[in-house]
Amino acid sequence: MRNMTRRSIWLPVLVVGLLVPAVVLSGPRDFLLCLTGFPGTTEQAGPTVRGFLDKLGERLGWGAGAIQGDYYPDTQVGLQRIKDRKPGFAGMSLDLYLAHGEELGAQVLAKAVMHGRDKQRYHIVVAKEGGPASVEALAGKVLVPFRESARFLGNLVLDGRRALAESLDLQYESNAMSALRKVARGQATAAVVAEEIIERFDEVPVKDQLRVLAAGPWLPGPPVVALTGSSADDRTAMRTALLGLCAGDGAETCRSIRVDSFQAATDADYAEVRRLFAR
Known part of the structure; x- marks a missing residue:
């Protein structure tokens, strides 16, 4: 009986899923957070991450629920999830970006300002x-x-x-x-x-x-990057949304992920630290 009940539940869910617009399930608009800083595990941080992604989706005009994603404190797990899920965007630890950014086709869109600074030591x-x-x-x-x-x-x-x-x-x-x-x-x-x-x-x-x-x-703060598969229009929209995300009713959302604000940044802002890392 239990198995039959599960099947009866999942059938309408599957049908509804097929009717949802493709943008909601679009991998190129997924956003993974692959860095330390949140309390707890991927599961424990889930509600906080969901709130962040929903607010970001609203600011982008894509709607709450349009962006899917998770938080991975273990960067190696995060790296594998990026390879498996092929998201369009990611917030990366500096270490992960320096080690694998080129391989993943990462383009820096912004950097996180945390603890009142856009840099870390x-x-x-x-x-x-x-x-x-x-x-x-x-x-x-x-x-x-x-x-x-x-x-x-x-x-x-x-x-x-x-x-x-x-x-x-x-x-x-x-x-x-x-x-x-x-x-x-x-x-x-x-x-x-x-x-x-x-x-x-x-x-x-x-x-x-x-x-x-x-x-x-002093090292630059953790970057937010666009990855292979995200469109040029979505990259421009994402940068704009991030830069204004922490203002107004987004301030609490940013505090929940321990970010003061997002600052405009490009690959050039990370050129020197990439050189030092490559030694």
């Missing part, structure tokens, strides 16, 4: 007592990052020390406070944390046991 934090005295002394040790790759860490955060970064035992931590506690307890030699954590370092419970060993350079 990472710091290496170690134990105040007994911690390494230099970046070189990190070689072979346990380092707790977010999702950044060894290449990103070495070529950008550690200023070209890719071999050193590849010698590290990189262990994922779900949030910066967990990473810093591990360092304070001696369970990791160092942690990579973002600028906004350093700005609020006085709020870190174990701050007295830690110090900043090194700071990386």
